[in-house]
Amino acid sequence: MSGLAARSEDLRVQSRRPLPARGRVPARWALSFLVALLGVVVLAAVASGAFQIRPGEAILILAHQVGLASADGFAAQQEAVLMSIRLPRVALGILVGAGLGIAGAAMQALFRNPLADPTLIGVSGGAALAAAAVIVMGVVWIPGLSRSLGPATLPIAAFAGGLVAATLVYRIATYAGRTSIAVLLLAGIAINALVEAGIGVFTYVANDEQLRNLAFWRLGSVGGASWTILAFVAPAIGAAMVVLWRLAAPFDALALGESEARHLGIDVQRLKAVALVAAALAVGAAVAVSGMIFFVGLLAPHVVRLACGPAHRVVLPGAMLLGAALVVAADTVGRTSVAPAELPLGVFTAFIGAPFFVALLLRERRAWVL
Amino acid sequence: MERFLTAAGAVALAAAAATTAAQGPTRVVAVGGAVTEIVYALGAGERLVAVDTTSVYPEAALKLPKVGYMRTLSSEGVLAMRPQAVIAAAEAGPKSAIAQIELTGVPVTTVPSDHNLDTVRVRVRKVAATLGLPGRGEELEKRIAAQWTDAERAVASYATRPRVLFLLAHTGNSALVAGEDTAADAMIRYAGATNAFAGVNGYKPLTAEAAIAAAPDIVLITTEGLETIGGADRLWSRPGLALTPAGKAKRVVAFDALYLLGFGPRMPQAVKDLAARLHGAT
Numbered sequence: 001m002s003g004l005a006a007r008s009e010d011l012r013v014q015s016r017r018p019l020p021a022r023g024r025v026p027a028r029w030a031l032s033f034l035v036a037l038l039g040v041v042v043l044a045a046v047a048s049g050a051f052q053i054r055p056g057e058a059i060l061i062l063a064h065q066v067g068l069a070s071a072d073g074f075a076a077q078q079e080a081v082l083m084s085i086r087l088p089r090v091a092l093g094i095l096v097g098a099g100l101g102i103a104g105a106a107m108q109a110l111f112r113n114p115l116a117d118p119t120l121i122g123v124s125g126g127a128a129l130a131a132a133a134v135i136v137m138g139v140v141w142i143p144g145l146s147r148s149l150g151p152a153t154l155p156i157a158a159f160a161g162g163l164v165a166a167t168l169v170y171r172i173a174t175y176a177g178r179t180s181i182a183v184l185l186l187a188g189i190a191i192n193a194l195v196e197a198g199i200g201v202f203t204y205v206a207n208d209e210q211l212r213n214l215a216f217w218r219l220g221s222v223g224g225a226s227w228t229i230l231a232f233v234a235p236a237i238g239a240a241m242v243v244l245w246r247l248a249a250p251f252d253a254l255a256l257g258e259s260e261a262r263h264l265g266i267d268v269q270r271l272k273a274v275a276l277v278a279a280a281l282a283v284g285a286a287v288a289v290s291g292m293i294f295f296v297g298l299l300a301p302h303v304v305r306l307a308c309g310p311a312h313r314v315v316l317p318g319a320m321l322l323g324a325a326l327v328v329a330a331d332t333v334g335r336t337s338v339a340p341a342e343l344p345l346g347v348f349t350a351f352i353g354a355p356f357f358v359a360l361l362l363r364e365r366r367a368w369v370l
Numbered sequence: 371m372e373r374f375l376t377a378a379g380a381v382a383l384a385a386a387a388a389t390t391a392a393q394g395p396t397r398v399v400a401v402g403g404a405v406t407e408i409v410y411a412l413g414a415g416e417r418l419v420a421v422d423t424t425s426v427y428p429e430a431a432l433k434l435p436k437v438g439y440m441r442t443l444s445s446e447g448v449l450a451m452r453p454q455a456v457i458a459a460a461e462a463g464p465k466s467a468i469a470q471i472e473l474t475g476v477p478v479t480t481v482p483s484d485h486n487l488d489t490v491r492v493r494v495r496k497v498a499a500t501l502g503l504p505g506r507g508e509e510l511e512k513r514i515a516a517q518w519t520d521a522e523r524a525v526a527s528y529a530t531r532p533r534v535l536f537l538l539a540h541t542g543n544s545a546l547v548a549g550e551d552t553a554a555d556a557m558i559r560y561a562g563a564t565n566a567f568a569g570v571n572g573y574k575p576l577t578a579e580a581a582i583a584a585a586p587d588i589v590l591i592t593t594e595g596l597e598t599i600g601g602a603d604r605l606w607s608r609p610g611l612a613l614t615p616a617g618k619a620k621r622v623v624a625f626d627a628l629y630l631l632g633f634g635p636r637m638p639q640a641v642k643d644l645a646a647r648l649h650g651a652t
Contacts, residue, residue, distance in 0.1 A: 049450075051450040076475075077449070080475060085449075085473075085474070204575075209461055213463075221464075225466075226470075335444055335446065338438070339444075339446075339450065340438070341442075341447055342442065
């Protein structure tokens with residue numbers, strides 16, 4: 001706890017000084033590079049998988065969809081695999097990664113703390129508790145509801161659970177029209193502890209099968225992607241991304257301190273509320289359809305900040321692009337490395353992300369010691 | 371979008387046509403240990419192109435490509451084996467992966483996963499029907515029925531009714547006991563014994579006091595579980611267990627997990643073996 005507070009001080013001091021020039025990449029170059037990186041990763045993801053589809057065939061299939069090619073150059077089953085399994089999966093990976101990345105950047109800006117990530121405000125925890133409730137008790141508690149919603153019950157419940165938890169944390173931290181960031185942090189930790197206990201209860205009453213389903217849900221996956229799921233998730237995450245991206249200038253002002261931002265004419269209270277709602281929306285939607293995907297929200301903004309400096313007009317879109325690239329890359333490795341079986345995505349985001357992050361820290365740590 | 375759905379439909383039709391034209395599908399992915407056993411028992415093992423990691427019997431199944439654990443299937447991984455049919459246990463999943471496989475035109479047959487003799491029969495019938503081998507399915511069913519009569523007679527011949535505690539110890543230091551509505555509970559009852567934890571539902575963590583209160587005469591465990599614990603001696607050093615009648619007499623019975631709990635074609639034989647070991651032990 002004291003570590004968090006101390007770090008927060010560090011960052012505030014640090015942000016007042018001009019950052020060291022070494023290792024800084026001009027914003028335009030960095031964003032162009034990230035767009036290119038995402039493009040390469042997405043192409044590689046579309047062209048690789050357990051079911052063999054050569055890049056040329058993939059292009060023919062896509063051209064065929066818009067009527068530019070005949071159906072002669074590929075097998076019908078290749079088309080079915082690409083169009084109904086692989087493409088939606090890659091698209092969901094992009095959305096979820098982008099949502100987690102930008103939400104992470106927004107949380108670090110809001111808390112003015114490099115350790116902040118979206119789990120702090122209870123969204124993921126609330127979603128996990130709701131998911132556990134549906135997996136373990138769904139049929140008992142809400143038989144009619146589960147029947148009418150079918151497989152959509154879990155994501156809808158998880159989304160609602162995430163928003164309820166985040167709202168609760170926000171309400172606890174808001175007193176007399178002002179939201180205290182310190183209380184927000186503590187309330188988030190308390191709610192997360194409560195949620196963890198709730199999941200423990202469900203784990204205890206769960207049967208063997210539910211236990212495994214719960215464990216695998218928590219490891220995260222974008223394997224369940226379909227165009228229908230995308231149609232529901234894209235508007236939520238898309239809206240959150242647009243809203244957060246537009247907060248770049250107020251976030252820069254907030255980096256100077258709350259009262260400084262207020263003097264600069266920023267409605268700090270409104271900024272907090274909008275950022276929290278948008279981040280909760282993005283993370284809630286992401287967790288609802290893909291389970292827990294660790295580390296993306298923490299890692300992506302840091303890497304961009306270490307490379308390009310703290311300006312949010314770069315950090316926000318940068319974290320979005322890098323988050324998307326990271327999730328799609330991790331998912332591709334997960335589904336091809338032990339094919340025809342598959343390793344969980346939540347494991348790989350950390351396996352790929354953590355060593356990279358440590359390497360970056362080792363290279364850049366001089367700039368962090370003040 | 372529509373174009374591609376039509377394509378998927380065409381694949382489905384083509385697959386269905388191929389199935390009826392020949393003698394059932396010749397490239398099959400089996401998911402679930404019991405399903406794989408049944409395919410082999412029907413003499414159709416050579417049609418399997420891949421199985422899941424729970425398919426560990428017969429030996430030949432171990433040499434086949436693995437599509438991963440039955441609850442974490444990858445739709446693309448399964449399809450990459452180019453199956454004409456997938457036969458899966460009810461708990462196979464995730465559901466979205468099964469739906470994706472069906473969407474590409476590969477039929478998925480799901481067999482039930484309850485813990486009773488009837489389930490074994492239904493499984494055999496469904497697998498045989500999917501493979502286009504109903505005749506061999508009937509033969510296998512008859513064989514199983516005959517073995518069952520034999521097993522029932524054997525069970526009825528024992529006068530004792532031992533209290534049995536089934537210990538699931540697949541993780542290092544925490545063990546679970548089987549309550550009602552588990553495969554182990556069903557097998558214990560079929561074998562003419564009493565489940566010492568009949569009062570609880572599902573698998574529950576074992577506490578020392580509950581173990582003593584349940585007073586089992588025998589501890590039943592899987593061979594894999596006993597290995598995880600580190601042998602019978604380690605088992606009795608667990609808090610509570612040493613003070614039970616089973617612990618005092620050091621009575622432990624171990625069986626292969628798939629044989630004991632799989633509810634596949636060897637189930638009647640397993641009941642007979644289990645009864646012999648349980649009643650012979652007391």
